[in-house]
Amino acid sequence: MELQSQKLQTVSTVSKNLGISTRMLRYYEQIGLIESKRKENYSYRVYDETAVRRLRQIVLLRKLRIPMKQIKDILDKQEITEAIIKVFQQNISELNKEISDLSIIRDLLCGFVKMLEEKTNIKVPFDLLSDESITNMIASINLTKNHINTKEKSSIMKEIVATEKIEIDPIEVQFGYDLLPLIDERQGSNFPERIRGLKRKVASDIGVVIEYFSLIDNIRINPKSYVVKVKGKEVAGGEIMPDRFLIMEALDKPVSMLADFDGIETKEPSFGLPAKWILPANIEKAEKLGYCVIDPMSVIITHLNEIIKTHAHEF
Numbered sequence: 001m002e003l004q005s006q007k008l009q010t011v012s013t014v015s016k017n018l019g020i021s022t023r024m025l026r027y028y029e030q031i032g033l034i035e036s037k038r039k040e041n042y043s044y045r046v047y048d049e050t051a052v053r054r055l056r057q058i059v060l061l062r063k064l065r066i067p068m069k070q071i072k073d074i075l076d077k078q079e080i081t082e083a084i085i086k087v088f089q090q091n092i093s094e095l096n097k098e099i100s101d102l103s104i105i106r107d108l109l110c111g112f113v114k115m116l117e118e119k120t121n122i123k124v125p126f127d128l129l130s131d132e133s134i135t136n137m138i139a140s141i142n143l144t145k146n147h148i149n150t151k152e153k154s155s156i157m158k159e160i161v162a163t164e165k166i167e168i169d170p171i172e173v174q175f176g177y178d179l180l181p182l183i184d185e186r187q188g189s190n191f192p193e194r195i196r197g198l199k200r201k202v203a204s205d206i207g208v209v210i211e212y213f214s215l216i217d218n219i220r221i222n223p224k225s226y227v228v229k230v231k232g233k234e235v236a237g238g239e240i241m242p243d244r245f246l247i248m249e250a251l252d253k254p255v256s257m258l259a260d261f262d263g264i265e266t267k268e269p270s271f272g273l274p275a276k277w278i279l280p281a282n283i284e285k286a287e288k289l290g291y292c293v294i295d296p297m298s299v300i301i302t303h304l305n306e307i308i309k310t311h312a313h314e315f
Helices: 011-018 022-030 049-063 068-076 082-118 132-139 177-183 191-206 280-288 296-310
Strands: 045-047 150-152 158-160 171-175 213-217 225-230 233-239 245-248 264-267 274-278 292-294
Touching: 011 022, 011 045, 011 049, 022 049, 022 191, 045 049, 049 068, 068 082, 171 177, 171 296, 177 191, 177 213, 177 296, 191 213, 191 296, 225 296, 233 296, 245 280, 245 296, 274 280, 280 292, 292 296
Parallel strands: 171 213
Antiparallel strands: 150 158, 158 213, 171 225, 225 233, 245 274, 245 292, 264 274
């Protein structure tokens, strides 16, 4: 009776009114941020006024760049506490530092423009090191994770949207030596772009913004393997055959058919399903037989997507 007396909104209505995807709403439920209900004789999920009000607060806090874990801590508290104040103070401190550093960058760039405009007719090389005071000022800048774009983390790999000062990266992927050509942009790989696409997809699907990835080589691990760490803790890994393709059974085919196809037996890393690594020459045959054929890079990207969804509450 109490549920019937309240004004209830369907998932689609809430999604439209608040500009939140239905996938994001499901994710919020999975991590315990909100709770939906089911009306009697009504098969669809609905949200009561309390849930909608809570969602509005989540939207506002996300726009203020408050991390999901802190949002949950804030909203779960029954009263205003010093802990809530501390969260906002911490974010204010980070913003003040960013504003200061960005102001320095703006002033330096304005100075560069003015200097260069005066020298456009003079044939001299561009040299930032010619003015020690400027180089010292630039070296003192330590932008936080929200404004740094890239940095070099290892001898051959680029880190995507990284920060110079953070000690533990949100997501770190270590690659064995044999996998480096597969992911190294300088060797023609589009893996960094695939990572950027993955970040956009995650943000759209579940509303979690992954600020940056660390992609590094590790000669101490199996040459064909990769290891994924979240907040410094190893959470998953896999082994890739960079010169082969992964095939899996289609849903309408018996598992026994996979055993008849020539290849190296393995487990698909994202879901642990039976699979085989096959030579490129056998791709056409596998596709004609209805197998799902996956390139090595997509195997890694799919696994990372599942890992992020599993550990999204930690970001």
